[in-house]
Amino acid sequence: DQQVKQNSPSLSVQEGRISILNCDYTNSMFDYFLWYKKYPAEGPTFLISISSIKDKNEDGRFTVFLNKSAKHLSLHIVPSQPGDSAVYFCAASAGNMLTFGGGTRLMVKP
Amino acid sequence: ETGVTQTPRHLVMGMTNKKSLKCEQHLGHNAMYWYKQSAKKPLELMFVYNFKEQTENNSVPSRFSPECPNSSHLFLHLHTLQPEDSALYLCASSHDRGGGGEQFFGPGTRLTVL
Numbered sequence: 001d002q003q004v005k006q007n008s009p010s011l012s013v014q015e016g017r018i019s020i021l022n023c024d025y026t027n028s029m030f031d032y033f034l035w036y037k038k039y040p041a042e043g044p045t046f047l048i049s050i051s052s053i054k055d056k057n058e059d060g061r062f063t064v065f066l067n068k069s070a071k072h073l074s075l076h077i078v079p080s081q082p083g084d085s086a087v088y089f090c091a092a093s094a095g096n097m098l099t100f101g102g103g104t105r106l107m108v109k110p
Numbered sequence: 111e112t113g114v115t116q117t118p119r120h121l122v123m124g125m126t127n128k129k130s131l132k133c134e135q136h137l138g139h140n141a142m143y144w145y146k147q148s149a150k151k152p153l154e155l156m157f158v159y160n161f162k163e164q165t166e167n168n169s170v171p172s173r174f175s176p177e178c179p180n181s182s183h184l185f186l187h188l189h190t191l192q193p194e195d196s197a198l199y200l201c202a203s204s205h206d207r208g209g210g211g212e213q214f215f216g217p218g219t220r221l222t223v224l
Binding site: 002034045046089100101 | 114116150151152153155158166200202212213214215216217218
């Protein structure tokens with residue numbers, strides 16, 4: 001039973017447009033959420049995070065939104081660049097460990 | 111050298127072999143983790159060490175044996191593995207036991223069991 005789900009295995013976006021990656025969770029005890037980015041042959045790298053006491057966190061082109069009532073978070077990338085093409089994982093923490101979603105492969109086309 | 115390093119990057123082994131994966135972190139963290147990533151599956155946490163003590167064993171078969179001699183080094187000893195154990199094995203570290211904190215990952219070891 002997956003507690004963190006990314007229902008879109010892939011997403012294709014045109015360069016310059018907005019990329020929206022979604023993540024749903026079931027455990028209401030999660031209190032911290034993170035997004036990681038992974039290139040082939042590399043480990044995941046931290047991108048942005050949000051605490052459950054907030055509903056938005058912005059860092060440059062990246063914004064994470066949290067809707068606690070819907071148990072849903074999303075990552076917005078705008079404008080999207082070809083270098084953003086990678087697999088994006090959302091992760092949730094309940095104090096001790098991270099639980100990861102299955103990932104979404106983002107392809108940004110020039 | 112900075113960050114989290116893992117060796118070897120690729121490993122092919124038979125089911126009767128014994129091998130070890132090595133992870134080293136140069137970030138001054140006190141928690142280290144082993145994850146397994148199989149094809150089309152989420153990252154699965156295997157083990158957690160905090161200040162060299164194992165604090166989590168996520169129902170991992172005994173053919174995987176972790177060792178943490180100090181806060182900077184983590185090993186995963188492998189013996190009598192099965193072909194379904196073929197996966198990407200990722201090591202990570204953090205300042206604490208992952209309590210809402212960011213984990214830093216190594217590049218992983220791609221393991222193939224024949």
